[in-house]
Amino acid sequence: METAVLFSGGKDSSFVNIFLKKILPCNIINYTVTFGVNSNWKYAEETAKALEFPFKLFLADLEILERSVDRIEKDGFANDGITFLHKAVIETFVQEINVDIVADGTRRDDRSPKLDLADMRRIEDMYDVSYVAPLMGISYRILKPICFSLFTIKEGPTDLIKKSDYESEIKGLMEKRGLNPNDFFPKHSQSRVIGYRDRDAF
Amino acid sequence: METAVLFSGGKDSSFVNIFLKKILPCNIINYTVTFGVNSNWKYAEETAKALEFPFKLFLADLEILERSVDRIEKDGFANDGITFLHKAVIETFVQEINVDIVADGTRRDDRSPKLDLADMRRIEDMYDVSYVAPLMGISYRILKPICFSLFTIKEGPTDLIKKSDYESEIKGLMEKRGLNPNDFFPKHSQSRVIGYRDRDAF
Numbered sequence: 001m002e003t004a005v006l007f008s009g010g011k012d013s014s015f016v017n018i019f020l021k022k023i024l025p026c027n028i029i030n031y032t033v034t035f036g037v038n039s040n041w042k043y044a045e046e047t048a049k050a051l052e053f054p055f056k057l058f059l060a061d062l063e064i065l066e067r068s069v070d071r072i073e074k075d076g077f078a079n080d081g082i083t084f085l086h087k088a089v090i091e092t093f094v095q096e097i098n099v100d101i102v103a104d105g106t107r108r109d110d111r112s113p114k115l116d117l118a119d120m121r122r123i124e125d126m127y128d129v130s131y132v133a134p135l136m137g138i139s140y141r142i143l144k145p146i147c148f149s150l151f152t153i154k155e156g157p158t159d160l161i162k163k164s165d166y167e168s169e170i171k172g173l174m175e176k177r178g179l180n181p182n183d184f185f186p187k188h189s190q191s192r193v194i195g196y197r198d199r200d201a202f
Numbered sequence: 203m204e205t206a207v208l209f210s211g212g213k214d215s216s217f218v219n220i221f222l223k224k225i226l227p228c229n230i231i232n233y234t235v236t237f238g239v240n241s242n243w244k245y246a247e248e249t250a251k252a253l254e255f256p257f258k259l260f261l262a263d264l265e266i267l268e269r270s271v272d273r274i275e276k277d278g279f280a281n282d283g284i285t286f287l288h289k290a291v292i293e294t295f296v297q298e299i300n301v302d303i304v305a306d307g308t309r310r311d312d313r314s315p316k317l318d319l320a321d322m323r324r325i326e327d328m329y330d331v332s333y334v335a336p337l338m339g340i341s342y343r344i345l346k347p348i349c350f351s352l353f354t355i356k357e358g359p360t361d362l363i364k365k366s367d368y369e370s371e372i373k374g375l376m377e378k379r380g381l382n383p384n385d386f387f388p389k390h391s392q393s394r395v396i397g398y399r400d401r402d403a404f
Contacts, residue, residue, distance in 0.1 A: 023224055023404075024344070101344070108319065108338070117310065124341060136310070136339025139322070139332040142226070142303070202225075 001100035003028045004093070007055070008165040009047035011147040012105030012135060014193045017053050018150065018202055019134050020103060031058040031097070032164045033089050035065040037172040043192065044164035050195040051151075058097070064088040068166075069173050078170070078184050079112040085166055086113030087123075094127040106133040109140045113166070149201035151193045161190040203302035205230045206295070209257070210367040211249035213349040214307030214337060216395045219255055220352065220404055221336050222305060233260040233299070234366045235291050237267040239374040245394065246366035252397040253353075260299070266290040270368075271375050280372070280386050281314040287368055288315030289325075296329040308335040311342045315368070351403035353395045363392040 003020060007013045007030035020026050030053050032044040041057055048055035064085060072081035086104075094102055106114055115123075120131045135143060147153070154161060162168075171181035205222060209215045209232035222228050232255050234246040243259055250257035266287060274283035288306075296304055308316055317325075322333045337345060349355070356363060364370075373383035 019225065023221065106339070108322070120310070120341070124343060130341040130343045132341055132344065133339035137308070137335035137337060139303075139326060139334055141326060141332045142334065 001026045002098070003101040003103060004097060004099045005030045006089070006093075006102070006104040007032050007044055007048065007053070008105070009044035009163055009192055010105065010165065011151055011153055011191055011193050012107055012143075014047065014051060014053075014105075014151060015143070015147050015202075016103055016105045016134055017051070020101075020132070022202075023134070024101075026101060029054045029056055031056050031093070033058050033060050033093075033166075034164070035060050035062045035169050035173075037062070037065065037169040037176075040162060040168045041164045043162045047193050051193065058093060060089055060092055064092065065169060065173055069170060069177065072170065072174075072184050073177075073179065076184065078167075082166055082170070083113040083115070085170070087115055087119055090115070090131070091123060091127075094123065094129045099129060101130045101132050103132040103134065105135060107135045107140065107143065108137060146202050149198055150196065152195045152197045153191050154194050155189055155191040158185070158188055158190045161192050163190060163192050203228045204300070205303040205305060206299060206301045207232045208291070208295075208304070208306040209234050209246055209250065209255070210307070211246035211365050211394050212307065212367065213353055213355055213393055213395050214309055214345075216249065216253060216255075216307075216353060217345070217349050217404075218305055218307045218336055219253070222303075222334070224404075225336070226303075228303060231256045231258055233258050233295070235260050235262050235295075235368075236366070237262055237264045237371050237375075239264070239267065239371040239378075242364060242370045243366045245364045249395050253395065260295060262291055262294055266294065267371060267375055271372060271379065274372065274376075274386050275379075275381065278386065280369075284368055284372070285315040285317070287372070289317055289321055292317070292333070293325060293329075296325065296331045301331060303332045303334050305334040305336065307337060309337045309342065309345065310339060348404050351400055352398065354397045354399045355393050356396050357391055357393040360387070360390055360392045363394050365392060365394050 068085035270287035
């Protein structure tokens with residue numbers, strides 16, 4: 001099955017590649033989303049290269065990032081705006097790229113982005129695609145040690161770890177608008193995969 | 203890892219056995235829950251035998267079934283009472299049976315029983331166990347054809363398909379109380395696994 005993994009270079013979307021191969025006969029291409037605000041997608045490309053994963057760039061319409069930042073500005077916090085963005089990205093993506101499966105690294109314990117069931121089913125039925133978030137039912141107690149055995153992972157505060165996730169472009173657009181991203185995003189730690197530690201650990 | 207699968211003899215909990223083996227080094231025992239209201243657990247035992255799965259019976263306290271039926275009677279519908287029951291069963295189970303993982307066949311598209319994230323994390327932290335619902339992130343579009351290729355499945359209206367799920371004992375207890383289960387459960391179709399169709403299909 002032709003499968004697109006929405007790929008940030010983090011441990012979850014990296015692990016999804018390995019997990020999916022184990023359970024389904026799938027031909028995976030990793031797509032990193034950019035809205036053209038910065039070039040952070042290059043970090044995901046580096047990770048994909050280090051892990052020997054097929055990689056492509058998906059350029060999404062800046063308009064949806066603008067709407068996501070509108071929402072975050074109005075809410076005063078980021079969660080719902082990030083989920084809005086992810087849903088809009090998936091919807092744009094499946095209209096442009098013809099795949100059987102679109103997958104992401106959403107975990108059970110994530111707050112955002114997280115699609116709700118109604119959106120998943122609407123997207124699947126409307127665009128004749130399967131949405132798969134294979135880590136959704138697995139406890140963090142199990143995922144964490146597997147990821148740290150499989151990959152070499154660089155961890156640190158968000159602003160020091162260069163990753164290709166929504167957050168960096170949202171923050172970039174906020175700065176262009178004269179907003180301070182730190183008013184909307186709590187400080188948290190971030191991680192990025194830089195290679196295999198033991199590729200047979202899972 | 204010592205793993206308990208909560209097993210009804212249906213296609214989801216059957217598939218969980220095969221799915222888990224593929225992704226984790228786990229030693230699985232299937233446990234079918236009964237409150238002693240009827241002997242429907244025997245159907246799950248038959249299915250387990252046909253699929254060559256290790257099987258044990260778990261006798262849970264009738265008190266929690268009583269409380270679940272109280273809830274259903276009060277609500278006028280079954281969903282929340284079934285979820286209450288499942289949560290109480292898991293909590294009792296992990297207190298009595300020492301395992302690393304407790305797993306069930308909850309699917310993304312199920313309405314009930316479905317634990318919420320706060321309950322999963324509370325149970326995991328309190329009892330030092332991982333709760334895993336491996337089918338949670340997989341679309342029904344993918345699960346359905348896999349299950350039907352793997353297993354021979356008997357389908358029909360609920361009352362004709364003999365399964366060892368909560369529903370049959372809830373209904374049994376309702377009848378003892380002089381209630382009509384059909385006032386609380388909508389008519390729906392049910393399925394039961396009776397053997398392998400192609401055990402290498404996944």
